[in-house]
Structures are given as C-alpha cells and as structure tokens.
Amino acid sequence: METMKYEEAIEKLEQLACQLEQNQLPIDQIAPRLREAQQLVAFCKQELLSVDEEIKKILSEDKD
Numbered sequence: 001m002e003t004m005k006y007e008e009a010i011e012k013l014e015q016l017a018c019q020l021e022q023n024q025l026p027i028d029q030i031a032p033r034l035r036e037a038q039q040l041v042a043f044c045k046q047e048l049l050s051v052d053e054e055i056k057k058i059l060s061e062d063k064d
Contacts, residue, residue, distance in 0.1 A: 006047045009040045016040075 004012075016037045019025050025033055 004043065006044060009044050009047075013037060013040045013044070 016033055020030070020033070
C-alpha cells in the first residue's frame with residue numbers, strides 16, 4: 001500500500017463499498033475486505049493529513 005496513490009486507494013474503496021452494498025462478496029470474503037477497507041481509509045487519512053501539513057507549511061512561508 002506504500003506505493004499506492006491516494007486516487008487508487010479511493011477507487012479501491014469505492015469498489016469495495018459497491019461490492020458490499022450489492023452483496024457481491026461471498027460471506028467468507030466480507031471480513032478480509034472490511035479489513036482492507038479499514039487500511040485504505042487509514043492510508044487516505046494519513047495522505048490527507050500529510051498534504052494538509054505541507055500546504056500549511058507553504059502558506060506560512062509565504063507570510064514571512
């Protein structure tokens with residue numbers, strides 16, 4: 001997941017959500033897919049926080 005891009009993670013989350021909503025997953029695959037979704041959400045959150053910090057840093061440099 002470290003080499004995954006944010007957009008790829010979001011796309012994968014959307015696919016997983018769609019599969020879950022439409023009951024397309026066998027029962028034995030639901031728990032592993034939910035774990036995967038949880039990891040993807042954590043990855044996306046970290047990416048967003050990282051970009052937010054970088055933007056704040058850039059903006060604060062412009063003020064000086």
